[in-house]
Amino acid sequence: MKTAWDIIPVQRFDLEGTLNSGQVFHWHRDGDLFTGVIGGEVVQMMQPQPDLLHVSKGQAELARHYLALDHDLALMKKSMPKSDLHLRRAFKYAPGLRIMRQPQWECLATFITSSLKQVAHIRQISLLLRERFGQAASKSTLRIYPTPQALADAGEVKLRACGLGYRAKHLHQTATLIASGAFDLEAVTTLDDDAACAKLCELPGVGPKIAQCVLLFAYERLGVFPIDVWIERVLTELYFADSKDTVNSKQLREFALEHFGPYRGYAQQWLFHHARTSGHFSKHKGD
DNA sequence: ACCCAGGGGCAAG
């Protein structure tokens, strides 16, 4: 148990909300203490007061970067349409949410395993993969997310045994492409948003939705607006109430692009989190 | 452009 803390003064930051907003799936909570792994190091964090973040000693910079505490949320909020009351409400509901900076591979692999899955199961798969194929973090029993090479070596059958189902094939193929050097995740950083999305979509098990989540959560492309079933439902109910039976995906995509501005990724996150946790939205289509 | 398979946990009945 660590008892020594670095103390970081924070504004507009919600640790619990950020770690549980569908970006990462491996943080363990015990009371108000969160334990997880960032870049090979075990990190503990807690937020005893809204304006104070405690991070285990020596890891303040690591956590600050991971949690994107330097993002200027006031600026981003300012760039969004002021007349949009739905967005204002969603922002007000969770003004301390951050879009984190995750490692590229860890984020990509996790989202490949996330398709058509509930959060609890994504979490379980993620932890199993770490336990079985990840290296131990320094001075801990916790494990680092397995490398592409480790998952390529593991083989599809052993991945399937982690509850991955048909996703095992996708994850294994993608891990193999990256381990062999045939696909370079770092090279994606040089492409613009559309080209980067298209490039990621070349990987098995990666379509537009997952590519956009990875760009937003691991490449800091804050202008990318991933649309999943929840966001589709939210956009339809909030902005197309009059035409909800005829509006299509393309219209929703174009609306998001022109309506929310250059930091639309944050708008997506606020709307998503509000819809998922506030109880304002029904679970079922057409209810 | 539709249309459906696909694993398994979990909540609801």
Add this chain to the structure above:
DNA sequence: CTTGCCCATGGG
């Protein structure tokens, strides 16, 4: 103890 439901993609 069943059944239906899931933060999508790929292949027909």
